[in-house]
Amino acid sequence: METYQDQFNVWAESVEKAWDQLDEKVKQSIDERIVQSFEGKLLGFKELLEQRTSIETLQIEAQTLYHTWEEIYQSMDSNRGNQMNSTPLQPVPIGGHRLPPLPYRYDALEPYIAAEIMRLHHQEHHQSYVDGLNKAEKMMEQARKTGDFNLIKHWEREAAFNGAGHYLHTIFWNNMSPKGGGEPVGELAHQIRKDFGSFQQFKKHFSEAAKNVEAVGWAILVWSPRSHRLEILQAEKHQNLSQWDVIPLLVLDVWEHAYYLQYKNERKEYIKNWWNVVNWPDVNDRFKKAKELRWRPY
Numbered sequence: 001m002e003t004y005q006d007q008f009n010v011w012a013e014s015v016e017k018a019w020d021q022l023d024e025k026v027k028q029s030i031d032e033r034i035v036q037s038f039e040g041k042l043l044g045f046k047e048l049l050e051q052r053t054s055i056e057t058l059q060i061e062a063q064t065l066y067h068t069w070e071e072i073y074q075s076m077d078s079n080r081g082n083q084m085n086s087t088p089l090q091p092v093p094i095g096g097h098r099l100p101p102l103p104y105r106y107d108a109l110e111p112y113i114a115a116e117i118m119r120l121h122h123q124e125h126h127q128s129y130v131d132g133l134n135k136a137e138k139m140m141e142q143a144r145k146t147g148d149f150n151l152i153k154h155w156e157r158e159a160a161f162n163g164a165g166h167y168l169h170t171i172f173w174n175n176m177s178p179k180g181g182g183e184p185v186g187e188l189a190h191q192i193r194k195d196f197g198s199f200q201q202f203k204k205h206f207s208e209a210a211k212n213v214e215a216v217g218w219a220i221l222v223w224s225p226r227s228h229r230l231e232i233l234q235a236e237k238h239q240n241l242s243q244w245d246v247i248p249l250l251v252l253d254v255w256e257h258a259y260y261l262q263y264k265n266e267r268k269e270y271i272k273n274w275w276n277v278v279n280w281p282d283v284n285d286r287f288k289k290a291k292e293l294r295w296r297p298y
């Protein structure tokens with residue numbers, strides 16, 4: 001079992017590695033003060049890790065390092081031209097997802113959310129989604145290698161449940177802050193007024209959606225690149241066999257209405273033939289656009 005200290009170590013290493021692998025040209029385009037501050041904080045953090053400083057101090061320092069790393073990304077985004085698109089982020093290896101550190105202390109959201117809940121929620125629950133997703137990805141990789149897809153339905157379910165759990169919690173921790181509350185300003189505030197009438201109406205709708213999720217789940221504010229509007233959705237459990245925070249590139253409709261008139265119950269035959277009509281340039285186009293979104297990898 002990894003200790004929290006180990007996880008900070010791994011995290012610091014991954015940040016350093018991602019930084020080392022950034023293209024020199026991209027690095028030069030980032031504001032020098034941000035780079036200096038980032039490099040200083042990374043060095044300081046590594047020293048603290050070597051000294052085996054208390055978890056509380058590590059959390060505070062991780063938070064400031066995290067924000068500077070965020071600034072690097074923002075700065076890259078604002079400089080983004082063709083050069084950025086050719087700079088690959090370090091992908092998460094198959095079965096290599098990690099628990100991201102909480103960007104604040106466990107007691108930081110008190111009195112609204114108790115430290116005990118935060119610790120349990122992050123260390124136990126989120127960790128178990130990370131572990132479950134890694135396991136499912138490894139098992140699916142194995143199925144591809146051996147050609148034995150007998151348990152594919154099970155592992156796809158596991159990947160969806162745990163993957164959605166991991167990705168949503170990763171968003172959730174950052175969606176909250178000890179300095180949070182109030183109302184949004186700027187572009188988001190404008191869009192909320194446009195799509196929901198007012199902030200109060202949005203808040204009411206979102207709260208009602210959350211209250212009325214059947215059994216367990218989430219309320220989620222989403223941006224639809226398709227309709228160019230904000231929308232509020234519910235997720236039961238985490239998923240319903242999907243993962244939030246991913247972008248569909250290639251989809252195959254296997255409702256009976258898509259094939260029954262022609263193939264009757266031969267779904268397999270329909271799938272086999274369907275590959276003859278896949279429009280790869282379209283998939284490629286969606287892929288290129290999707291890759292422009294650059295979340296930090298976890």
Ligand SMILES: [Fe+2]
Pocket residue numbers: 121125169
């Ligand atoms: Fe949760």
